[in-house]
Structure formats: structure tokens, C-alpha cells
Amino acid sequence: MTTTSTSGPSGAAGTVDRAFAAALHTADDTALDTGASLLAADPAADAELARRGEELMAAAWRRGWEPADVLRLVRRELDEPHLRLAAELIRTQAAADRPRGRRWTRQLDEAGRLLESSGRASARTDRFTHATAVLELYRLLLRLPVLEPLDAPGPAGRRPAAPGESRVLGRIRALLAKAEATGYPQEAEALSAKAQELMARHSVDEARLAAQDPSPDAPGACRIGVDPPYEQAKAVLLDAVATANHCRAVWNEALGFSTVVGFEADLEAVELLYTSLLVQATTAMTKAEAAQRAGGRRRTKTFRQSFLAAYAHRVGTRLAVAAESQVTQDLLPVLASRDVAVADRVERMFPETTTTRLRGVSDAAGWAQGAEAADRARMTERRPLP
Incomplete structure (x- = not known):
């Protein structure tokens, strides 16, 4: 009787875990290629990969970042495909997020306008190139430092904004x-x-x-x-x-x-x-x-x-x-x-x-x-x- 041993999760979650383990904690291009190859070879992992991205974006908010801050940094550190990916993640994650006020809403609208101006379809290329861009973006999100929180809870009875x-x-x-x-x-x-x-x-x-x-x-x-x-x-x-x-x-x-x-x-x-x-x-x-x-x-x-x-x-x-x-x-x-x-x-x-x-x-x-x-x-x- 032949037995086999397995290590770690299997299926889509396992593919994403292995890709992350290979690529996210190093700046090595070979490691990045390894992670991107794993993701490109497993289309079933796409949904899990997107879900992990939403988790990383939510973690950025907990560290004090706001949508405009993330887009500004992505624009500064990476390229146009990464900016589109970040804007799409921000808009998708917002559906599960709590209301955060007018300034935040304007920033979400700006992310939406960015997507409209660039065109969602142009963001997708071959699977390996797309996976590489996703991992590069996630690398950046993973190392975001903690910022000073901007939310300042006002006292009870806070005056609402004037109608005009x-x-x-x-x-x-x-x-x-x-x-x-x-x-x-x-x-x-x-x-x-x-x-x-x-x-x-x-x-x-x-x-x-x-x-x-x-x-x-x-x-x-x-x-x-x-x-x-x-x-x-x-x-x-x-x-x-x-x-x-x-x-x-x-x-x-x-x-x-x-x-x-x-x-x-x-x-x-x-x-x-x-x-x-x-x-x-x-x-x-x-x-x-x-x-x-x-x-x-x-x-x-x-x-x-x-x-x-x-x-x-x-x-x-x-x-x-x-x-x-x-x-x-x-x-x-x-x-x-x-x-x-x-x-x-x-x-x-x-x-x-x-x-x-x-x-x-x-x-x-x-x-x-x-x-x-x-x-x-x-x-x-x-x-x-x-």
C-alpha cells in the first residue's frame, strides 16, 4: 500500500499561500517569477487572490492609510497597471467597509474615475504578467508603515454640516x-x-x-x-x-x-x-x-x-x-x-x-x-x- 504525505493547504488557497511564501517577503525577481508562475497556472486561485488583496487593503486602513494615500504611493513606486489594480481593489473592498465620511467618499469616487479613464479591460494582459503585477502591488501593501490616524471623533451633539x-x-x-x-x-x-x-x-x-x-x-x-x-x-x-x-x-x-x-x-x-x-x-x-x-x-x-x-x-x-x-x-x-x-x-x-x-x-x-x-x-x- 502506497501512502503520500502532504504539507500545507491544497486547492486555490494553497496555490495563493505558496505564491505568497515565494514572492511577498523578498525583493528577488526570481522569487517573484516563481510566485507569478504558480498563480498563472491555476485560474481557480483568482478569486482567492482577489480576496487576499481586499484583506491587505483593509489592513492598510487599520494602519491609518486612506485611499488617496495608497494611490499616491502606488503611482510613485510602481506603474500604471499597478495603479489600476489598486483602484479596483479599493472600489471592491469599499462594498464591505463601514461608512467613513465625505472626504473618504470623494477618494473612493476618485478611484472610480481612475478606473473609468484607464479602462478596466486594458488592465488585463497575459496571466503571468497580470500575476506579477498583483504580487508587486501586494508586496507594497504588505510593507506599508503605520500612519497617524486622521479620524478625530467629535463630541456628542456635533454640529452637522451646513446645508449650503x-x-x-x-x-x-x-x-x-x-x-x-x-x-x-x-x-x-x-x-x-x-x-x-x-x-x-x-x-x-x-x-x-x-x-x-x-x-x-x-x-x-x-x-x-x-x-x-x-x-x-x-x-x-x-x-x-x-x-x-x-x-x-x-x-x-x-x-x-x-x-x-x-x-x-x-x-x-x-x-x-x-x-x-x-x-x-x-x-x-x-x-x-x-x-x-x-x-x-x-x-x-x-x-x-x-x-x-x-x-x-x-x-x-x-x-x-x-x-x-x-x-x-x-x-x-x-x-x-x-x-x-x-x-x-x-x-x-x-x-x-x-x-x-x-x-x-x-x-x-x-x-x-x-x-x-x-x-x-x-x-x-x-x-x-x-
Whole structure:
């Protein structure tokens, strides 16, 4: 009588286990090929492989990650096929997940738009290539570090969002988009000025409601991507925008984002204004480089880094001056209380932070032109608060 011995699970789960054991805990390409070959040879393992991916994505949420964070990292570390796979996993896993609020929902919608724009069908190739991409994505998900959780449970009786809130923010987004797209400076400035007016009104309304509410909202937090190149200068710009809007920003250079802490209306303003100013800075830098080339001078990475650093520094100064002129005496205690709450949240989230000195800022022409561009930035000061 012949007997055989087996080790480990069999069937689809066994195939996935063996592929994971071979490929996920090493960066070796041969091991990756081994795992991909096992998966490619067993179509019955596809459903189990997808289920394991959903588990890895749910584990990422438990580590403090959000959908936009995952997509940002995948875009930075891997390639387009991996990005489509990640977006599909995020959307599939969401069906079994708990509700997580408006910001999370917007990120899920963004994952859906990514899938629509890239086309699901184009994501599938031959089985071996597909399995390789899946394992590379799972490797990345498996090694995600723990992040500071962004969810801040508010007190009982937390004030719900105002009915017109989303409409106001939608108008601000539309105005800034038009300001960035128009080729007429006067029209752009008028649009940006109107957006600033709406931002100020929105923030003031929130502060006044908080003063009247016995159970005001607690500060929240969001992560905003700070992508290379010239990420140091971009982080400085984001910090300046955050500070002017009663928020605090903490930059994570390794993972390519800043965590911004503040009250919800102010967080929305920071995201919108930073994005708009970054678009304007990039446009101005491109024009400055073209003018330099026309004059026979070749500009380098140092020119661009210096340009953006000067732009961020000067914009920060302008925003600080504007912020000081906004506040009336009756609102000083309210804003001071909110500033203390924000600082306390930052201290609890980031008990240890360090400062970073800007590197590569040595091009005098780049600095001068960046400062000039900041002075021209479409950023009309907010009128004093009523």
C-alpha cells in the first residue's frame, strides 16, 4: 500500500499561500517569477487572490492609510497597471467597509474615475504578467508603515454640516479652475478675488457657529500630496497656506505628503488655495524658463528649485499680512481657542517633529523671478471680517 504525505493547504488557497511564501517577503525577481508562475497556472486561485488583496487593503486602513494615500504611493513606486489594480481593489473592498465620511467618499469616487479613464479591460494582459503585477502591488501593501490616524471623533451633539456647505465649496473650486485656465489676467484676478471672498465668508461662518455651539467640532486632519520634483519648496508653500488659514502642516518627506490639521472649513480652503497657487507657480516658472532660454541662458534644476522656494517664501509673507488684517476684536477669543485646539491635536498626532532646511536654493535669478511671480500671484487679500 502506497501512502503520500502532504504539507500545507491544497486547492486555490494553497496555490495563493505558496505564491505568497515565494514572492511577498523578498525583493528577488526570481522569487517573484516563481510566485507569478504558480498563480498563472491555476485560474481557480483568482478569486482567492482577489480576496487576499481586499484583506491587505483593509489592513492598510487599520494602519491609518486612506485611499488617496495608497494611490499616491502606488503611482510613485510602481506603474500604471499597478495603479489600476489598486483602484479596483479599493472600489471592491469599499462594498464591505463601514461608512467613513465625505472626504473618504470623494477618494473612493476618485478611484472610480481612475478606473473609468484607464479602462478596466486594458488592465488585463497575459496571466503571468497580470500575476506579477498583483504580487508587486501586494508586496507594497504588505510593507506599508503605520500612519497617524486622521479620524478625530467629535463630541456628542456635533454640529452637522451646513446645508449650503458643499455648494459653496463647489463654487470656490469652479472659480479657481477658471482663474487658472483663463488667458486674461484681469479676469483671472477677478475670479480669484471672488473665490477668496467666498473662502473667507465660509471660514468666518464656521468660526461664528462654533462660538455659539455648546458642542463644537474638533479639529480634523487630511493628507495632501507633495510630489517631486522640488518637493521641499512645495512643502514650504503648503505650510504657508496652512498657517494663514489657521491650520498646521507636518511634512512626511519619505512618503510624499503633508498632514494638515485644522477645522474642516479651513482644511477645504487650504486644499483649494494650495492647489491653485501651485498651478500658478508652475505656469509662471515655465514662462520664466522660456524667457531665459530666449535670452541665450540655459536654466537648470537649481533655477527651478530657487524659483519655487522664493515663490513659496513670498506667498507666505503675503498670506501672513492678509491674515493679520482679517480678524476683528470680537472674534479673537474664538480663533485663539481654535488655534489652541489645532496645536493640541498636532502635538498628540506628532509628538516628535524636526525642521528641515531648504536645499539647492542658490540660483539668484531663479530666486528673484520666483519672488516676482509670487507678487503677481492671483491672491487678492480677503476683506476684513464683518
